[in-house]
Amino acid sequence: xxxxxxxxxxxxxxxxxxxxxxxxxxxxxxxxxxxxxxxxxxxxxxxxxxxxxxxxxxxxxxxxxxxxxxxxxxxxxxxxxxxxxxxxxxxxxxxxxxxxxxxxxxxxxxxxxxxxxxxxxxxxxxxxxxxxxxxxxxxxxxxxxxxxxxxxxxxxxxxxxxxxxxxxxxxxxxxxxxxxxxxxxxxxxxxxxxxxxxxxxxxxxxxxxxxxxxxxxxxxxxxxxxxxxxxxxxxxxxxxxxxxxxxxxxxxxxxxxxxxxxxxxxxxxxxxxxxxxxxxxxxxxxxxxxxxxxxxxxxxxxxxxxxxxxxxxxxxxxxxxxxxxxxxxxxxxxxxxxxxxxxxxxxxxxxxxxxxxxxxxxxxxxxxxxxxxxxxxxxxxxxxxxxxxxxxxxxxxxxxxxxxxxxxxxxxxxxxxxxxxxxxxxxxxxxxxxxxxxxxxxxxxxxxxxxxxxxxxxxxxxxxxxxxxxxxxx
Numbered sequence: 001x002x003x004x005x006x007x008x009x010x011x012x013x014x015x016x017x018x019x020x021x022x023x024x025x026x027x028x029x030x031x032x033x034x035x036x037x038x039x040x041x042x043x044x045x046x047x048x049x050x051x052x053x054x055x056x057x058x059x060x061x062x063x064x065x066x067x068x069x070x071x072x073x074x075x076x077x078x079x080x081x082x083x084x085x086x087x088x089x090x091x092x093x094x095x096x097x098x099x100x101x102x103x104x105x106x107x108x109x110x111x112x113x114x115x116x117x118x119x120x121x122x123x124x125x126x127x128x129x130x131x132x133x134x135x136x137x138x139x140x141x142x143x144x145x146x147x148x149x150x151x152x153x154x155x156x157x158x159x160x161x162x163x164x165x166x167x168x169x170x171x172x173x174x175x176x177x178x179x180x181x182x183x184x185x186x187x188x189x190x191x192x193x194x195x196x197x198x199x200x201x202x203x204x205x206x207x208x209x210x211x212x213x214x215x216x217x218x219x220x221x222x223x224x225x226x227x228x229x230x231x232x233x234x235x236x237x238x239x240x241x242x243x244x245x246x247x248x249x250x251x252x253x254x255x256x257x258x259x260x261x262x263x264x265x266x267x268x269x270x271x272x273x274x275x276x277x278x279x280x281x282x283x284x285x286x287x288x289x290x291x292x293x294x295x296x297x298x299x300x301x302x303x304x305x306x307x308x309x310x311x312x313x314x315x316x317x318x319x320x321x322x323x324x325x326x327x328x329x330x331x332x333x334x335x336x337x338x339x340x341x342x343x344x345x346x347x348x349x350x351x352x353x354x355x356x357x358x359x360x361x362x363x364x365x366x367x368x369x370x371x372x373x374x375x376x377x378x379x380x381x382x383x384x385x386x387x388x389x390x391x392x393x394x395x396x397x398x399x400x401x402x403x404x405x406x407x408x409x410x411x412x413x414x415x416x417x418x419x420x421x422x423x424x425x426x427x428x429x430x431x432x433x434x435x436x437x438x439x440x441x442x443x444x445x446x447x448x449x450x451x452x453x454x455x456x457x458x459x460x461x462x463x464x465x466x467x468x469x470x471x472x473x474x
Contacts, residue, residue: 141409367393
């Protein structure tokens, strides 16, 4: 199929643009994919997104709103001949049958040249069997069922749940930060039930020792020989999902006991190394305001956590539902949705999802923009960041974006997936300086500003021989 839009009103009335990019931003500013110089159009007004074989339109909380066939809309799936309005500007969406277009070609743009695209579609690069493709296609339904089952116990916190699922599919670990009473422990326990994982919880305290986590050797008498011998008794770390509750309340020696398990998926006791069962995840919780008697995690250990997930207060209506449900004496029991084998299979599939050079370049630019020593870093970084994110941040961004695609039943990754993953991946990997602290700027504030500042790579980022400017038909 060839997809295009033809403007009916506005500055580009009568002009047609081909749509070959997976995500296209429409707005008034010049760094959008289709900039429209009209006062009724917001700076970033709307988004066109190709997903599951269809184009979807979304209004990005614009000032003047959007319409579909002259009816106000915030989101819709487009059909041939639909009339879409952004502010006072309108265009027709249409498609024609033809040979399949490249998967990630940049949309024709009245201002910018297009970037190159891969010669093959993600489907052709996705070297996997039919059963794996079927599993990915079913994943959207699985995701909805997981949300439903978790929702029997946890009300709201949709973004927290999605980020934990992204982290688990990407085979990473997460740090959950939130005030006491925000149901962090209950959330993790419920997810373990729904994913059919063996769950164990360790309450970290100042007197906790490494052996209390990984296990210890005990001296006992062999009944057959009567000789004394050591036998290793496994600790709670031998499970699928370990909840390290209040990890900052235990000394560094005990915190470090998790490092080998998190990175190598094994533990060493004495001269013997024990492999952990797969899958294995560490979800740690931390109180953001408690300071006295705590041991803040060092930067090296923070970097081991793929995500830093903030568990915020529920919305008023959600809190009302929580109060009703938790004081009535009746609680629904969540049912398993996935098996461990299916989860391991999905982790393999996540690694196989292809990522275009365009997305990888965007991740490189975004992570590089957090480093004050980078000559191409924006002034914001040089003013407020003392230490930027390392290469592991880029790895985590790409894996998280792949997991996002799988959760939505897709096998292609867009820059929008990277932007969605950036806050939990980067917020704990950049260190602010005194200037940022004095102005009340948190790492998350700076990450959000960088997402606005750092554009997707343009034509100049690719070899000139591969770049072919696309001109709109008049």
